[in-house]
Structure formats: structure tokens, C-alpha cells
Amino acid sequence: MNATSLALTCSLLLVPASAPQVGPTQSKPIKEHPFFPDGGTPANTLGELVGRSVIVIQGVVEAERPADVVYPPRDGETFDPYLRTAYSVRVREVFKSDAGTPNRNDVIEFLQDGGRRDRGTFVDEYLDSGFPNPKIGEEYILFLAKFSSKFGGTHYGPATGPGSAFLVHDGQVTPRSKGPLSSSLVEKGLSGLQALLRGKNVPHLAGQ
Secondary structure, rough: HHHHOOOOOOOEEOOOOOOOOOOOOOOOOOEOOOOOOOOOOOOOOOOHHHHOOOEEEEEEEEEEEEEEOOOOOEEEOOOEEEEEEEEEEEEEEEOOOOOOEOOOOOOEEEEEOOOEEEEOEEEEEEEEEEOOOOOOOOOOEEEEEEEEOOOOOOOEEEOOOOOOOOOEEEEEEEOOOOOOOOHHHHHHHHHHHHHHHOOOOOOOHHHH
């Protein structure tokens, strides 16, 4: 796999889930394959991150599936697939909607580069070493944009590049990667961030 073809750390905040489901591959040995995302320009403010997003939701990951792009052989030469994973998320709260969708309890799907692939006796995991892949049962706040894929169709995906991923635990936020939003969101905590997102249409957000 070409490492430079994998891009974008997901723009999300991890929140503790009440009863994580155990995936079928969890007990198998995992071989990690770190890659370095092409990234993108990190947002400098929460208002900018929300502005780049088509939807902002809080929800639980319920399923994942491979969404690889397989290139046909050409002139007798074969190519590694472009690895992507589609994650299904059950929506618990909507902070920003796309023309009225999604609604609470809807299931949305977003694509992220990399992911886990069960090889039978072991699991290959392709990931940004600074940001683990989502797992079934985890709860997130997701900042998602809508993209027109060069492979056809449209899909939801991360709204911005590195620096916009934060682990949330015990009401606090901890940055998963460095970026301009890290220190300000750490100070606000989970409840403070949720309060800001619920007031997203207030002009002062542009300065947060």
C-alpha cells in the first residue's frame, strides 16, 4: 500500500461508551501498519471547524465495513487497493445538520482512510499512528464534511486535517494530536464544548 495515498485524520472527539461491543477480531494478534496522512489545513478555531463541517453529531459506532477501492490490472500489472473503512454511527445528538438531516437515532456512515482487515489468523491494522481507528461501541463527536469522491459518488468524511482529534474521558478532553485547538478545548472540557456546539449559530463562535 502506498502510504502517501492515505489521508486525513478524522475530526472527532471520543466520548466514553456505556457498553462497548467486542468485535470478532479483538482476540487475534494485530499487526500495525502506521502511515503518515497527507493531512490538510487544521482549523484554528472551533468556529472554523464547525464552519467547515456539513454535519456535527454525537453518536455511537455500531458497525464498520471495508470500503476499499480496487484498481483493475493494467498491462499485466496489479495494484494495491486504496484502503478505506466505512463506519456506521447511531446519532444521539445533532449539533449541526445538513438541510435537516440527520435526526436523532438515524444511522449515518462516514469514510476514513485505513482500518482493520481480518487476515484469518491475525488482523492487519492500517492507521495514523497518532490517531487510532474508531472501534464498535465507542462514542464520538464528529465533525464531518461531504466529499465528491474521485472514485464516484459522495460521502461524509473528516472535515479537517490533523490537530482536530481529542479524546474525551471523565468530562475532560485530551488532545490525540497537536493543533491550535488543543489547549482551548482542554480548558473547556466536554460539557463546555457541548454547550458551545449547541450554540453554534451564535456569531461569537467565530472567535472560539
